[in-house]
Amino acid sequence: MSHPTNSDLAQGKAYSGHGVTVYYDARRCVHVANCVRALPTVFRPGERPWIQADQASAEEVAAVVRACPTGALHYVLTDDGPEQPEDITTVTLVPDGPLVLRGNLNIAGQREVRAALCRCGASSNKPYCDGTHAQVGWTSH
Template sequence: MTDRTTESAPDEKPKLKEYEGEGITVTFEPRRCLHAAECVHGLPEVFDLSRRPWVLPDAAEAGLVAEVVRRCPSGALRYHPADGSVEHPDIPTTVRRTPSGQLVMRGGLLVTGAYGDRPEARVVLCGCGASGNQPYCDHSGPCAEPDDDVPGRR
């Protein structure tokens, strides 16, 4: 298992941490994490914030790791199976506005932002305009009320 971090300058792509396992690689984009805790509750043996590295992809079967990563509403966590397959987006694509204005989207998405067009399967977009990571929500404004992170409300 390797833990690689790709740093970025302000005009480059966002920082991405990569945790490589034998059966699956998990990537993490810290600026997009909204702390929904789906990962740490779903597979604590793989995702443990008290340890470094905090992600050990080989601590569970690759299919289980992929299943838990797909629960990450913000898309901060992604996975790449060793067999070369990719995450299939939800069909149909869904959009839900939280009571405070965030847009929670799942499906085959193309998000345009500061770093150009990015294919996405899961995102939480800012609804108030205060995010420093536009168009993604970063919990810096009024559209990030704590009760909007309730698991299962997709």
């Protein structure tokens, strides 16, 4: 089984800190805000730059990035390389929301470790969820 490489996952804008670089792909963010709640010293949506990766240890930043369900955030550790997939692939249906995947994924030819896929059909960033389901009133019932 091959694991994602730095070039596979390093998409979006880069924010570097001590021992870690965080990549943010705004097109995939649906503002779950796990990052902001877990580490507000690093993830500051009201400031520019909004990610200040040097305000916590590389390990703390990496742990919070791994909690991002959409894959909008990824990281590369200076000493250990890119984020690695979880050993077991999981699929979670979010009520009235996306299909959330974690594991060693290949989606539309792109290597991923986490992704939220559109279920409503209205996303402008298919196959990824962009939060449009809430705007169009889509439900999974």
